[in-house]
Amino acid sequence: MARKYFGTDGIRGRTNEGALTPETAMRVGQAAGAHFLRGSHRHRVLIGKDTRLSGYMMESALTAGFTSVGMDVTLVGPMPTPAVAMLTRSMRADLGVMISASHNPYVDNGIKLFGPDGYKLSDDAELAIEKAIDLPPTLAPAETIGRARRVDDAQGRYISTAKSTFPDHLRLDGLRIVLDCANGAAYKVAPDALWELGADVIPLGVSPNGCNINDKVGSTHPATLVAKVKETRADIGLALDGDADRLIVVDDRGEVVDGDQLMALIASSAAKAGTLKGDGVVATVMSNLGLERFLWGQGIALHRTPVGDRYVVEAMRAGGYNIGGEQSGHIVLADYATTGDGLIAALQVLAALVESEKPAHELLKQFDPLPQLLKNVRFAGGQPLEDDKVKAAIADAEKELGGIGRLLIRKSGTEPLIRVMAEGEDEALVGQVVDRICEAVRKAA
Structure with missing residues (x-):
């Protein structure tokens, strides 16, 4: 089913356009709130945000939506996405919301939803909420509308949790x-x-x-x-x-040093310590073939998923793995968190650095990556990947790469971009095929 609001990582777009207006945010709050009104207890949603100018506006709109259907709101202010996931679970909230567009510029914003277990919602849950967004909401009676309050010590709670993942016998002095x-x-x-x-x-x-x-x-x-x-x-x-x-x-x-090298370091350290679960690591199709070869040499399997940390987490949960991530730097450590956590990942890297007593340049380069090139082509609309000339350029590139490389072309789930990636032993060939495909996409777009 085609999605109207949700992409690969929640709802995201330019503020005050499309799905990112206050009106739509309020409807998202009403739809998501109604979806999680289960049981007779007093229901609560926890809302965090990043530092974007539009965060205040979106926070107020979501609060109005949630309270209007009878859900209490706990506001924690500017907090990392993984902190919102952690606090949702630890504070026994029925739902968690992060207002952020991640790495996008400030003019964009987004809405990420977490279930009571701290995990991002499944496709089925998002589709159910999507259907309800455009339907008239069932508003709570006046005497049962929700209340909103701010929690002042949320930052301290998250800092304490993050620090607890750092080995007790080590310091960063x-x-x-x-x-x-x-x-x-x-x-x-x-x-x-x-x-x-x-x-x-x-x-x-x-x-x-x-x-x-x-x-x-x-x-x-x-x-x-x-x-x-x-x-x-x-x-x-x-x-x-x-x-x-x-x-x-x-x-x-x-x-x-990218996420592939960090996963290699963390996974190999865990394997030596006997804490790697499932004898494998989960990564996306974007991860370098060099990572796969390195892990294979360590007796560790690499399991690939579609792009998106939510798919990495789903595969980790299904297979019982505790380490996964993306080349872009989403590192998911299931022993400590339910989603990618940059601070917790950094603490594991720093622990390895302190214990090794090596300079960072010696420790962090775990393998030699194969030549890989990723370029983005922005498009205004339509389906450029369906163009016959684009298809022909892709087919020609696949023949040229043959068995010595791979090609990945996909539409971004968060921005109007076509991402073109090639990887292979021959760096010059990799560059040539990427440039040809990008040019074909630009003409089609």
């Missing part, structure tokens, strides 16, 4: 860390957590003004972090995205 919070949701909690563990924290992206989230900072813009690591001669650099559910690392020489 003497470690100089550049921490880029993308002017986003973790701008308070992440620096405090590292400081409390003894690190010398050099903060970046911790001055949100509503309009600068992900603006030349954060995990999707690592150049600023690279420059700061070199300038300060830091031991390591850490970059989160706007809602802090992904992590990218920069080593002490200023080299960017």
